[in-house]
Amino acid sequence: MADHLGATVRELAGPPNLALLYPKALLTAFxxxxxxxPTTQYLRRPVTVDPGHLARYAEVCGFTAGDELPLTYPHVLAFPMAMRLMTDxxxxxxxxxxxxxxxxxxxxRPLRAGEPLELRVWVENLRPHEKGRQLDVVSTASVAGEEVWTDVSTYLRRGGGSSAAGSGERAEPPAPTAVWRVTDDIGRRYAAVSGDRNPIHLHPLTARLFGFPRAIAHGMWTKARCLAELAGRLPDACTVDVRFRAPVLLPATVHFASWAEPDxxxxxxxDAATGRPHLEGTAGHALSD
Known part of the structure; x- marks a missing residue:
């Protein structure tokens, strides 16, 4: 990972209050x-896992409940810190x-529910994109001083792109290995366990305010649901990389497909009817930083 010696580390006594941060997030438009x-790095320690919350997360995302944390679970623990950083x-x-x-x-390595975590969040790598500019929000989880989990979420701000977009040609989708019928309440259910209550996920009326005809599923729910389908097939040390394409408009019927690759x-x-891609990803042995 990048060198962060110049960061201003701010240690938080508890998770930031998302009920206060969401109105602040809307006001960032003005x-x-x-x-x-920013050079700020937020830190929380120790962070302990609530078994009840873990079980609810597993149920919403399709994981089998157990002591091992789903690969995507620390993302929801770090999410309030990321919101604090992005509303600064x-x-x-x-x-x-x-x-x-x-x-x-x-x-x-796998994380266990009983392990106290040290969470850090910062931003890096502001760069041009054909449709605007991108940056990365990085979250890490460490146990006893060892960084064992790293999450890089890439965000795009549209406008002033560096070049013309691609042709938009769509490849034939792979043959499905599962069919998901995604209910219209999955945005509200995932919001309840993740804390991500962005209005575009909660109700058709609030989604329309932001240009969507219906509420849309969270991208991180979609990724988690994919990993639930891949349960038992990933090594202990692994990297899972996804690109979010078109949003999943709720309710929806979608096709999930998986296939073996060399690593x-x-x-x-x-989308089951149109073949429009919602998510594309790879999963394999851990990549070096």
Missing amino acids: GRRGEGL GDFPFPLPGLVHVGNRITRR GWGFAVH
Whole structure:
């Protein structure tokens, strides 16, 4: 990972209050934002897992409940810290309109529910994109000083892109290995366990305010649901990298497909009727930093 010796580390006594941060997130659409990336790094320790919350998360995402944390679970523990960082005044972009376009998680070994975690969150790698600018929100989980889990969420701010977009040609979707019927309440159910109560996920009326005809599923729910399908097929040390394509409009029927690759698995989620891609990903042995 990048060198963060110049970071200002702010240790938090508890999780930031998302009920206060969401109104603040909406207000970031007004007024001047920072020009570069903030140098703040938020830290929480120790963070303990609530077994009841873990069980509810597993149920919503399709995992079998147990002592081992699902690969995506620490993301929800770090999410309030990421929201705190992105609503700070020196974060360069307003949150309304910021698009979560990708997520890569590396696990160096499985995490257990009884292990106290040290969580850190920061932002890095502001860069041009053909449709605007991108940056990464990085979250890590350490146990006894050893970093064992790293999450890189890539966000896109549209506007002022560096080049023309691609042709938009769509490849034939792979043959499905499972069919999901995604209910219209999955956004509210995932919001309840993740804390991500972005209005675009909660109700058709609030989603329309942001340009969506219906509420949409969370990208991280879709990734978690894919990993539930891949249960038992990933090594202890693994990297799972996904790109979020078109949103899943709720309710929906989608096709999940997985296939073997030389170093693990490829997988994808497509609309069952149109073949439109929602998510594309790879899963395999852990990549070096």
